[in-house]
Amino acid sequence: MMRIRRPSVFAVLLTLFGIGAFCGLGVWQLERAAYKVKVLARFHNAATAPLTSLAAAAAGRPADAYPHVKVTGRLEANRVYLLDDQMRSGRLGVMVFVPLVPAGSARTLLVNLGFLAKMGSDSTSLPDLPPIPGHAVTLTGIYAPPPLPGLKLGGNPLVRERSWPKLVTWLDPQEIAADLHADVYPHVLLTDPDPHSAYIRTWTANVMPPARHRAYALQWFTFAAAAIVMFFVLHRVRPGGTTEDEQE
Numbered sequence: 001m002m003r004i005r006r007p008s009v010f011a012v013l014l015t016l017f018g019i020g021a022f023c024g025l026g027v028w029q030l031e032r033a034a035y036k037v038k039v040l041a042r043f044h045n046a047a048t049a050p051l052t053s054l055a056a057a058a059a060g061r062p063a064d065a066y067p068h069v070k071v072t073g074r075l076e077a078n079r080v081y082l083l084d085d086q087m088r089s090g091r092l093g094v095m096v097f098v099p100l101v102p103a104g105s106a107r108t109l110l111v112n113l114g115f116l117a118k119m120g121s122d123s124t125s126l127p128d129l130p131p132i133p134g135h136a137v138t139l140t141g142i143y144a145p146p147p148l149p150g151l152k153l154g155g156n157p158l159v160r161e162r163s164w165p166k167l168v169t170w171l172d173p174q175e176i177a178a179d180l181h182a183d184v185y186p187h188v189l190l191t192d193p194d195p196h197s198a199y200i201r202t203w204t205a206n207v208m209p210p211a212r213h214r215a216y217a218l219q220w221f222t223f224a225a226a227a228i229v230m231f232f233v234l235h236r237v238r239p240g241g242t243t244e245d246e247q248e
Helices: 009-046 054-058 173-180 210-235
Strands: 051-053 068-075 081-088 091-102 108-117 136-144 166-168 184-191
Touching (some): 051 054, 068 108, 081 108
Antiparallel strands (some): 068 091, 136 184
């Protein structure tokens, strides 16, 4: 039978604090996982939800509301932004963003028309853009936050671009607003799929998946278990009457 020497008050408090902190973080990650499940379900159902106006969608809704929006306006066909280094079905390409001036609004809405694969044997040539209508159009789609940026290494080429379409490595509405000299909505429109369109429109929510939160929770609970094990290992009495820490 393992014998345990009487621990100090400090050791007990430190261990309890560590266990409590690690378990608290683990529970928090599980709560985040449950929340992300709801967010992903909301995003999945957004495309079939009833349509609402852009004004209603932009008025005080949380970022993860994902309203299904119908908007009429004029696309600025001569001002196209290409979000580089995007992947769909194993193919490298770009996301095509076009500013739209909604009817009756003083702000500009960035519309994500979808994905186009790069061309050439080495997939480095930018795709040819399908014609963009210059007249007023009515679009439907999900009003969602812009894509999350990856590592911002080397800076965004937007500041160096002088001709259209402009290539960007991340999409920052504030930077786009400065480039357009216009007030831009903080979210973008993910246009609804169209089987007759050249664009691939398979959208995913910009959130950490629940599985990753669960993995983090397991990590924190493992730390809590390790703290308990370490407490007993450091305070056990070895044969001969010595403790683990006295052996060192």
